[in-house]
Every structure is written in structure tokens, then in C-alpha cells.
Amino acid sequence: MTNGRYANIIVDISHEKIDKPFQYKIPEKLQGKLEEGMCVQIPFGMGNRLRQGYVVEITDKAEFPDEKQKSIAGIASGSMAVEGDLVRLAAWMKETYGSTMIAALKTVLPVKQAIKHKEKRKITRLLSVEETRSILGECMRKHQGAKARVLEELCQEPVLPYELVLGKLNVAPATLKSLQSQGVIAIESESYYRNPVKVESAREMGKTLSREQADICQKVLSDFDQEKRKTYLVHGITGSGKTEVYLALIEGMIERGKQCIMLIPEIALTYQTLLRFYKRFGDRVSVMNSTLSAGEKFDQCERAKKGEIDVIIGPRSALFVPFPNLGMIVIDEEHEPSYKSETMPRYHARETAEYLAELKKASLVLGSATPSLEAYNRAKQGKYELFTLNRRLTGGRLAPVSVIDLRQELREGNRSIFSRKLQELMEDRINRKEQTMLFLNRRGYAGFVSCRSCGFVMKCPHCDVSLSQHLGGRMVCHYCGYETTEPKKCPSCSSPYILGFKAGTQQIEQQLQIRFPGIRVLRMDADTTRTKDSYEKILTAFAEGEADVLVGTQMIVKGHDFPNVTLVGVLAADLSLNDSDYRAGERTFQLLTQAAGRAGRGVKPGEVVIQTYRPDHYSIIRAAAQDYEAFYEEEVLYRELGAYPPASHMLAVLITTPDEKRGEALADKLASLAREEADRNKQTPKEAQGRECRQTVVIGPAKASIGKINDIYRFVLYCKSAKYGQLTAIKDRIEQAVALLERKDENIQFDFDPIDRY
Numbered sequence: 089m090t091n092g093r094y095a096n097i098i099v100d101i102s103h104e105k106i107d108k109p110f111q112y113k114i115p116e117k118l119q120g121k122l123e124e125g126m127c128v129q130i131p132f133g134m135g136n137r138l139r140q141g142y143v144v145e146i147t148d149k150a151e152f153p154d155e156k157q158k159s160i161a162g163i164a165s166g167s168m169a170v171e172g173d174l175v176r177l178a179a180w181m182k183e184t185y186g187s188t189m190i191a192a193l194k195t196v197l198p199v200k201q202a203i204k205h206k207e208k209r210k211i212t213r214l215l216s217v218e219e220t221r222s223i224l225g226e227c228m229r230k231h232q233g234a235k236a237r238v239l240e241e242l243c244q245e246p247v248l249p250y251e252l253v254l255g256k257l258n259v260a261p262a263t264l265k266s267l268q269s270q271g272v273i274a275i276e277s278e279s280y281y282r283n284p285v286k287v288e289s290a291r292e293m294g295k296t297l298s299r300e301q302a303d304i305c306q307k308v309l310s311d312f313d314q315e316k317r318k319t320y321l322v323h324g325i326t327g328s329g330k331t332e333v334y335l336a337l338i339e340g341m342i343e344r345g346k347q348c349i350m351l352i353p354e355i356a357l358t359y360q361t362l363l364r365f366y367k368r369f370g371d372r373v374s375v376m377n378s379t380l381s382a383g384e385k386f387d388q389c390e391r392a393k394k395g396e397i398d399v400i401i402g403p404r405s406a407l408f409v410p411f412p413n414l415g416m417i418v419i420d421e422e423h424e425p426s427y428k429s430e431t432m433p434r435y436h437a438r439e440t441a442e443y444l445a446e447l448k449k450a451s452l453v454l455g456s457a458t459p460s461l462e463a464y465n466r467a468k469q470g471k472y473e474l475f476t477l478n479r480r481l482t483g484g485r486l487a488p489v490s491v492i493d494l495r496q497e498l499r500e501g502n503r504s505i506f507s508r509k510l511q512e513l514m515e516d517r518i519n520r521k522e523q524t525m526l527f528l529n530r531r532g533y534a535g536f537v538s539c540r541s542c543g544f545v546m547k548c549p550h551c552d553v554s555l556s557q558h559l560g561g562r563m564v565c566h567y568c569g570y571e572t573t574e575p576k577k578c579p580s581c582s583s584p585y586i587l588g589f590k591a592g593t594q595q596i597e598q599q600l601q602i603r604f605p606g607i608r609v610l611r612m613d614a615d616t617t618r619t620k621d622s623y624e625k626i627l628t629a630f631a632e633g634e635a636d637v638l639v640g641t642q643m644i645v646k647g648h649d650f651p652n653v654t655l656v657g658v659l660a661a662d663l664s665l666n667d668s669d670y671r672a673g674e675r676t677f678q679l680l681t682q683a684a685g686r687a688g689r690g691v692k693p694g695e696v697v698i699q700t701y702r703p704d705h706y707s708i709i710r711a712a713a714q715d716y717e718a719f720y721e722e723e724v725l726y727r728e729l730g731a732y733p734p735a736s737h738m739l740a741v742l743i744t745t746p747d748e749k750r751g752e753a754l755a756d757k758l759a760s761l762a763r764e765e766a767d768r769n770k771q772t773p774k775e776a777q778g779r780e781c782r783q784t785v786v787i788g789p790a791k792a793s794i795g796k797i798n799d800i801y802r803f804v805l806y807c808k809s810a811k812y813g814q815l816t817a818i819k820d821r822i823e824q825a826v827a828l829l830e831r832k833d834e835n836i837q838f839d840f841d842p843i844d845r846y
């Protein structure tokens with residue numbers, strides 16, 4: 089409990105002009121009851137209207153004479169204290185990424201209100217394994233897929249968390265009820281499950297670590313015991329045992345009375361992965377994800393604070409779970425773009441974790457098969473300690489990769505989107521009843537429609553993007569949902585030769601039906617995964633052999649094991665190279681490496697076919713050879729030449745407004761402010777050592793590459809500097825200027841080291 093007579097409070101109003109702490113007196117009745125992070129009611133402004141605010145500091149230092157200070161009216165109902173560390177973290181995020189303090193505070197507060205939650209439940213098998221198996225057989229005969237899935241898992245595990253079965257096995261509550269009334273399972277509340285004997289029986293011991301795995305654990309834990317706090321990067325191909333290392337490290341931390349945060353991209357939070365953690369740590373582990381209700385999130389935080397759980401698993405927001413004794417943060421697949429927030433403050437989980445680890449005196453462990461250039465660069469510079477795992481522990485081999493030149497195919501008369509080699513191998517898989525995954529790495533989902541006579545492209549009237557062609561003659565805008573029908577002739581020149589241009593997943597499905605009549609295809613893209621559980625549904629169906637081929641965008645290459653997949657085809661590997669973005673090469677390399685890693689995960693050997701128009705591009709050559717190191721060397725050289733991260737830092741300032749003219753004027757004004765600030769810090773040529781990237785440069789303003797979304801115009805300004813501090817100086821300068829400006833609907837956003845082009 090913090091003592092003091094005054095509280096500094098951030099008012100819950102999102103406006104730059106009042107985004108600073110205001111001091112209030114703590115009245116008698118609240119003395120000793122307030123804590124940093126608490127939400128309080130305060131009289132604000134001329135009319136003393138009651139507003140909400142967050143306590144960021146409690147102090148004895150008065151900023152005004154006592155008689156001028158207003159008093160806090162009361163604690164907001166349901167308010168819970170957050171740790172001071174989280175308030176400090178919010179202040180750091182505001183400073184580092186640019187946002188209002190209130191937006192930063194709301195980011196680190198996982199829930200704003202205490203909400204009653206439902207009790208946690210478990211599913212327990214009541215019958216013996218043999219009895220369960222016989223019921224399982226019956227369900228299979230009756231094609232009761234969902235029941236069969238639960239029973240199958242219950243044969244392996246006598247007790248399963250209710251949320252895991254519902255969320256990840258794609259089973260409806262009604263199905264479980266029916267099993268319950270049949271007397272096959274019991275659905276029990278947590279308190280019953282907490283019977284330690286039962287937990288122990290479900291627990292699993294760790295594997296005997298390989299020499300390389302043991303070395304990592306030994307080093308990290310002994311550093312910890314010697315109070316050395318560092319960041320470690322584990323570079324290991326998929327299947328090389330990284331997760332097993334995380335489990336062992338977390339176990340080590342629990343033995344030391346410490347808690348751990350385990351970040352996994354939401355899309356990789358699969359049943360199999362979560363089960364590994366449940367089996368190892370029983371009910372000491374909990375999962376945080378976006379499908380949880382506010383009440384469930386609140387429950388998680390309360391349990392964490394009370395020390396009832398040791399491990400939280402979740403996507404980037406799990407960083408803010410308030411553990412009193414945090415010892416370690418693990419970030420798996422640290423290269424994933426989903427670790428960067430898409431709203432202000434646009435924080436990166438890796439950097440934020442580094443700062444949080446420092447605050448909490450915790451260790452940070454990063455892992456990836458294809459580390460981000462940023463992380464690998466820091467490891468090379470000795471800022472992170474690097475470990476490498478380069479063999480698969482289950483004996484599975486990396487699949488051989490063939491690169492097919494699509495230009496050559498065309499020259500030799502093959503006009504299909506499938507190369508002859510891919511067709512041949514697919515034919516073979518169909519005959520052998522093995523499965524194929526076809527992967528289309530483009531971010532637009534379907535083809536755009538253009539005129540073959542005059543080149544006119546059908547565009548969304550509200551957004552500056554081309555419309556995508558869908559089946560049934562529909563054309564859809566993927567940014568705002570605008571829909572229209574395909575024109576019979578070109579609106580510009582009346583030519584009848586207006587048609588869809590590139591293949592989307594739907595078109596691939598059609599082509600497959602034509603080439604392989606009777607083939608069973610599942611498709612996964614933005615269209616088929618609109619609803620919450622459709623993603624899991626498709627994966628489950630594919631895993632159960634309900635299709636020969638799974639066609640999809642990059643969603644299908646993430647962290648799933650399909651033992652029966654023995655062929656992976658990448659249809660046009662260079663599509664992602666066309667993104668006009670400095671990370672295009674890195675993204676392509678990562679996607680191809682991940683896609684290749686999908687083949688041959690089981691006992692059967694696999695093969696990979698990469699089709700491309702640019703077989704000589706280094707991202708494609710290195711991915712085909714699965715040679716990360718060589719890729720890194722070439723890519724980092726390119727980043728240095730262009731002064732892109734990690735060789736330099738970048739700040740994007742995005743200006744959005746419904747009024748094009750005003751937006752343009754504001755963008756110009758901000759650009760000249762940025763230039764002024766950059767000039768103030770200009771180094772002499774000697775200091776700069778003649779390297780351009782050492783100077784701060786300002787590029788633009790310009791219309792963003794998507795100049796309009798939903799009738800809102802977008803302008804962008806880029807600043808580059810080797811020194812991050814110079815970019816935050818520019819941000820501060822712009823923030824100050826903007827606070828004084830009369831604005832209508834103009835909105836300004838900052839993005840440091842952006843991962844997407846604007």
C-alpha cells in the first residue's frame with residue numbers, strides 16, 4: 089500500500105491537450121486505500137463534472153497550495169489495482185511508440201472492471217479406456233465425428249480442460265451434455281478438479297533432453313541463479329525441440345518460485361500445443377486469448393495476482409498479466425508480425441517484453457525457425473545470446489524441395505496453374521491416399537478484374553484498392569465490404585474483354601476439380617474463416633482425412649501437424665515478393681520455409697514443390713535450400729544499403745482525414761516540422777562518417793500506397809535515423825505542435841519500425 093496525501097491522475101479522456109497527470113488531494117476516507125493503477129472518480133474541468141481517471145503516482149509532494157487542490161470523489165466501482173510496474177510500462181510505451189497516456193494505460197490493463205466470472209470446468213472420463221474405446225467405435229460407425237474426437241482424446245487423457253475441448257476440438261456443449269447423460273463423462277467444476285491426486289495422474293514428465301537442449305537450459309538457468317538477466321535467442325528448425333526447451337525452462341522457474349509468461353501467436357495456439365502445457369503443469373497453467381470474455385480475463389488476472397497460476401500462455405496481450413514474481417518471458421515464433429500491435433500504441437511485443445523483463449528482473453527467451461532480422465542482428469552483435477538447434481529429434485527429415493520455373497512451363501506449353509511436376513506428384517498422392525497442401529502466398533485473396541483492351545481496373549468507389557473477383561459474378565472490396573456485380577463490358581472503353589486476372593483460392597479449387605475430377609478439396613482463406621470457430625473446423629476436418637487437398641493462404645502454414653501430408657505445393661512463390669515493402673524478401677523466406685516444414689512431419693517422407701516466376705531470387709533460393717544464415721547475410725546487406733531496420737530505425741507518421749485538402753496541408757506542415765527537428769540534430773560529415781543512413785532523413789509526405797479507405801484519405805511521412813531517440817524527438821515535436829492545433833477530423837498516428845507499408 090502506497091502512502092501519501094496526493095495522487096497524480098490521468099483523466100480518461102482521449103485528447104492530447106489533457107494527456108498529462110493532474111494532481112488531486114486524497115480525502116481522509118481514502119487514505120491508505122488507493123494504489124497506483126486504480127480507477128477513481130474525480131471532479132474535472134470548470135463544471136467539476138465527475139470523470140474517471142487512473143492513479144499513476146501517489147506522493148507527498150504538493151504541486152499547488154492545498155486550498156487550490158480538488159479532492160478525489162471516490163474509487164470507481166469494480167476498480168482493481170494494477171501494479172506500479174505496469175503503470176511504468178505504460179509510460180514507456182507512450183514515450184517509445186507515441187500515443188496518449190490513457191491509450192497506453194488501457195493497453196496494459198487487461199480488464200477495466202471487476203466482473204463476475206464463471207467457474208472453470210473440467211471433463212473427466214468415467215469409464216475405463218477399453219469401455220471408452222468401444223463407445224468410440226460405435227460413434228465412428230454412426231459418423232458422430234465430434235463425439236469421437238472427444239472420446240479419442242479421453243482415451244489418452246483421463247481429464248481435459250472444458251475450455252480446451254470446446255474451443256480447440258470444435259465440439260459443441262450439447263455434444264458434451266449428451267456424453268454426460270450417457271454416463272461416459274462428468275463435467276466438473278474446478279474445485280473438484282483441484283484434487284492433487286487427480287492432477288498428478290494427468291501430469292507428464294519432461295523428455296530426457298538432448299545434449300543441445302540441456303546446454304541451453306543449463307546456461308539460462310545458471311545465468312538466472314547468478315542474477316545475470318539476459319535475452320536469449322533459440323534458432324531451431326521446426327521439430328528441433330524448442331518447445332521442449334521452453335517447458336524445461338518454465339519448470340526450472342517454477343522450482344525457483346517464479347512465474348512465466350509464454351507468448352505464442354494466436355493462430356498457433358492449437359489443441360496439441362496447449363495440451364502439452366496442461367499435461368506438464370496441470371492447473372498451474374492458464375490460457376489467455378481473444379475469445380475469452382472480459383469476466384474470464386479478469387479471473388485470469390486475479391488468479392495470477394494471487395499466485396494461483398505459474399504460467400500464462402497467450403498472444404501479445406498476455407504480456408500484461410500481473411504476476412507478482414515474474415521470472416521469465418518466452419516468445420515463440422518471435423518473427424511473427426502479429427506481435428506488433430495494429431492500434432496505438434503500436435508496440436512490438438519483443439521490445440516491450442525486453443523492457444518488462446528489465447523492470448521485473450526476469451529473463452527473456454526468444455525462439456524461431458526463421459528469426460526476424462532484428463533479433464538475429466542483435467544476436468550477431470552480442471546483445472542477445474544465440475543458441476542453435478539444427479536437427480529433428482523425432483528423426484523426421486526435412487523434405488526435399490524442387491523449384492519449378494513457371495516461365496519454362498509456359499514456354500513448353502503448360503498453361504495450367506499447376507506445373508507438370510506438381511500434377512504428377514498430386515496424382516501419386518491421390519492414388520496413395522495421402523494428403524496435399526497447396527499454398528498461395530498472397531495477401532489479396534482473389535484476383536482483380538481488369539480490361540484486356542484498355543487496362544482499366546475495377547476499383548472500390550470508397551477505397552483506393554481494386555475489387556476482388558468472387559464466384560457467382562460478385563466483386564468485393566476486402567477493406568470495406570462494398571459489393572457489386574461483374575460488368576459485362578468495360579465501363580471505360582466498352583470492350584467485352586474484361587475479366588478476372590489472377591488466381592485466388594476459389595479459382596484454384598475450381599481448377600483442381602477440372603484437373604482431378606472427384607477430388608475432395610477444403611479451402612481456407614479470409615472468406616471461409618469469417619466465424620470464430622471455422623478455422624479450427626477446417627483444420628479438424630482436414631486432419632480427419634475429410635479432404636485430399638487443403639488450399640489456402642498463409643494461414644495454413646502455421647504450426648499444425650498433419651502426419652498424412654506428404655506433399656506441399658507453393659503455387660507462385662514470388663507473389664509475396666511483389667509487396668512494395670522492404671520486408672517482402674524476409675516475409676517470402678519465412679513463408680516458404682514454414683510451408684516446406686509442413687511436409688513429411690509424420691513417418692512418411694514428404695516432398696515440396698515451389699513454383700515461381702523468379703527462381704533466381706535469393707529469398708527463394710535460400711528458402712529452398714533451408715539456409716537461414718545465407719539468407720540473413722544477403723538480406724541484412726540490402727537493409728544496410730537502403731537504411732531500413734534493423735540497420736536503421738524508421739518512423740511512419742500516418743495522417744487520415746475525410747477532407748483531402750486539409751489532410752494534404754497538415755501532412756505538409758508536419759513534414760516541415762520533422763525536417764526542422766532533423767536539421768537541428770544534423771551531424772557534421774565527420775561524425776556521420778560519410779554514411780547517409782547515419783543522418784536523420786525525412787521522406788514525403790505522400791499519399792499512402794492505399795490512398796483512401798472507407799472515404800478517409802491517407803497521407804504518410806517517413807523518417808529514418810540510426811538513432812531511435814532522434815525519431816522520438818520528431819514524434820514529440822509533432823505531438824506538441826498537434827496539441828496546439830485546431831483540428832476537425834484529422835487523425836495522426838505514429839508507427840515505429842513499421843512492419844507494413846502505408
Ligand code: ADP
Pocket residue numbers: 295296297298301324325326327328329330331332333481482
Ligand atoms: P519445436 O518447438 O522446435 O517445433 P518440439 O519441442 O515441438 O519442437 O519437438 C518436436 C518433437 O520432438 C515433439 O514431438 C517432441 O515431443 C519431440 N522431442 C523434443 N525434445 C525431445 C527429446 N529430448 N527427446 C525426445 N523427443 C523430443
Ligand code: ZN
Pocket residue numbers: 539540541542543544578579580581582583
Ligand atoms: Zn477497357
Ligand code: ZN
Pocket residue numbers: 548549550551565566567568569570798
Ligand atoms: Zn472499399
